[in-house]
Amino acid sequence: MAQSKSAQHGPLPHLDTFSKAAELGSFTAAARELGITQAAVSQRVQSLERSLDVSLFERKGGRVSLTESGTRLYEFAQRILDLHREAREVVTGAELPVEGELLLAASSIPGEHLLPAALSIFRSRHPGISVRASVDDSLAVLEHVEAGRVQLGLVGRKVEKTHLQFRPFASDELLLVVAPDDGWKRRRRVRLVEFLKRPLILREPGSGSRWCLEQALLRAGHSLDDLSVELELGSNESIKESVVGGNGVAVLSRFAVQRELDEGRLQSLTVDNLELSRTLFVVSDTRRALPRPARAFLQFLLARCDQFLTQK
Numbered sequence: 001m002a003q004s005k006s007a008q009h010g011p012l013p014h015l016d017t018f019s020k021a022a023e024l025g026s027f028t029a030a031a032r033e034l035g036i037t038q039a040a041v042s043q044r045v046q047s048l049e050r051s052l053d054v055s056l057f058e059r060k061g062g063r064v065s066l067t068e069s070g071t072r073l074y075e076f077a078q079r080i081l082d083l084h085r086e087a088r089e090v091v092t093g094a095e096l097p098v099e100g101e102l103l104l105a106a107s108s109i110p111g112e113h114l115l116p117a118a119l120s121i122f123r124s125r126h127p128g129i130s131v132r133a134s135v136d137d138s139l140a141v142l143e144h145v146e147a148g149r150v151q152l153g154l155v156g157r158k159v160e161k162t163h164l165q166f167r168p169f170a171s172d173e174l175l176l177v178v179a180p181d182d183g184w185k186r187r188r189r190v191r192l193v194e195f196l197k198r199p200l201i202l203r204e205p206g207s208g209s210r211w212c213l214e215q216a217l218l219r220a221g222h223s224l225d226d227l228s229v230e231l232e233l234g235s236n237e238s239i240k241e242s243v244v245g246g247n248g249v250a251v252l253s254r255f256a257v258q259r260e261l262d263e264g265r266l267q268s269l270t271v272d273n274l275e276l277s278r279t280l281f282v283v284s285d286t287r288r289a290l291p292r293p294a295r296a297f298l299q300f301l302l303a304r305c306d307q308f309l310t311q312k
Contacts, residue, residue, distance in 0.1 A: 013051060014044035015077040021045060022074050022289035025063050025148050063148075065287045074289045084192050099128035102293040105144040106154035107208050108236055110280050111135035113255040114170060115154060122300050129293045137234075141205035145285050151294035153283045154254075156208025165283040169301050173254045174212055174276035175268040177261075185267050195271045199230035199248035201239050209236075212278045213251050220273050224272060240266065251276065 021030040023039060031038040049056050056070035066074060085096050106115050112135060119131055136144070141153040142164065158166050176195065178184050202224075203210040214224050230248040233239050236256040242267055243250050260266040282301055284290060290298065 011079075012048060012077075014048050015080055016042055017044040018048055018056065019074065019077050019081065019289065021057070022066055022070065023291035025065060025279040025288050027064060028062070030266075032129060034070055039272055043258050045156040063085060066289060066304045070288070071289075074267065078295075088198075098126050098131075098292055098294040098296045100291060102129050102131045102152075102297055103150040104131065104133040104152050104154070104297075105150040106133065106135055107138040107139040107141050107156050108135060109156055109172060109208070109253045109255050110154035110170065113235075113253075118301065118304070122297060125300070126293070126296060129296070138208035138211065139203065142283065145283055148285070148288055151284070151288075151290055152298060154280065156242050156280050158281060159210040163285055163287050164283055165286050167302060168279045168303050169282050170280040172278050172280055173276065174209060174216075174251050175254055176249060176251055176271050177240075177243055177244055177257050177266045178249045179265055181246075182249070182267065184249075184269060187269055189270045189272055192222075192271055192273050194221065195249075195274070196226050197228055200227050201231045201233060201242050201248045201250040202227070202229050203236075203239065204232055208278075209253055212276065216274050216276050219275065260273060 013125040017030065017034060017036075020033055021027055024033065027045070028038045028040040031041045034041070045056065052069070052073070056073060057142075058067055059066040088094075089096055104115070105111075111133070115133060119133070119281055123129070123131065134144075134150075137153040138157045139159075141150075141155050142159060144150045145153040145164065146161075156172065176190070184190060202213075216224065231239075231242060233242065236252055237249050239250045239252060240257065240260060242248065244260075246268050257266055257268070261268055282298060284294075284298070
């Protein structure tokens with residue numbers, strides 16, 4: 001049905017409903033959040049699509065994702081809704097808090113060593129935001145982001161997928177660590193060929209630190225197959241205890257071993273010709289819109305980049 005000129009050029013209807021469906025990836029979830037029926041959400045979205053004469057969502061199996069036009073509109077919708085909030089705050093003199101749920105997943109290093117302190121500060125600024133965070137390996141975190149189970153992920157590696165956006169927020173350094181009574185305890189550096197021969201305790205496949213080591217070896221003309229892997233373990237804590245117990249050496253994040261280094265329970269060395277620095281990333285899926293709590297946390301995290309990226 002053809003739209004009248006007033007309908008084509010008038011204010012865009014139902015941007016709040018459109019935004020909520022975009023953020024949740026579901027008309028049903030948006031209806032529950034807004035306290036209306038699923039049919040009402042569908043009708044509002046269809047009204048907005050008719051006014052623009054474009055499709056805003058791709059619908060598959062009860063889930064929805066933004067089309068290219070929908071993605072462009074969402075950016076404008078947030079600016080418009082933010083202006084509405086700002087107008088209310090200026091006119092009423094009452095600041096409107098950011099409220100809602102923030103869903104995060106993080107790999108072990110950012111999840112255990114950076115996220116707790118960051119969330120403590122963030123929550124003090126946004127008490128109306130409830131946070132649910134889980135810790136997993138990097139590949140599992142990326143799967144959670146892609147599946148829409150979380151809004152943001154914090155990881156120690158990248159993958160080549162065009163719908164995933166990786167933003168650097170911290171730097172990290174991997175160290176070769178040995179027990180304090182190890183034969184290398186008085187050394188500061190070892191040759192790569194020596195490192196390859198030592199029994200090594202390695203993180204599981206999917207770990208960001210394992211991926212970083214693998215990439216460093218490839219740059220040096222080697223692979224994981226050239227290592228003398230003694231054990232594969234699924235946590236940094238278990239690896240550290242195995243190193244202290246004399247079961248081998250390990251390559252772990254400085255964040256993970258700093259306390260043991262300070263206490264003298266571990267010793268660190270540098271491996272010649274092996275570059276073991278890396279960047280930590282916050283990742284989102286561009287196929288889904290970030291709700292306001294996630295956008296607030298992303299802005300907060302990126303504002304602290306200078307501190308995290310220089311932290312050693």
